[in-house]
Amino acid sequence: MTMLNEAEIKEQLQKIKGWEYNDGALETTFEFKNFKETFSIMTRIAFECEAQNHHPEWCNVYNTLTIRLSTHDAKGVTSKDFKLAQSIEEIIDSE
Secondary structure, eight states: OOOOOHHHHHHHHTTSTTOEEETTEEEEEEEOSSHHHHHHHHHHHHHHHHHHTOOOEEEEETTEEEEEEOBTTTTBOOHHHHHHHHHHHHHHHTO
């Protein structure tokens, strides 16, 4: 997997809403009604991560979920991260 350069990352970011490029990773934060809803979404995302064999760094505090995506093997952002970000958006939008 080849690491994307900054111009490629900026171009791809235009295709997904709410995501930013920070410190070598794609990053976003979601807010839900409560902890139960947040954890339910996290579970759905976890199954998709397993299916793609790509796992995020994430943090959950009550109803807030922060997600960071980078491809550790490539030491940066790759198309794999954008694919997972798009899948996460689809899961969120389906709620």
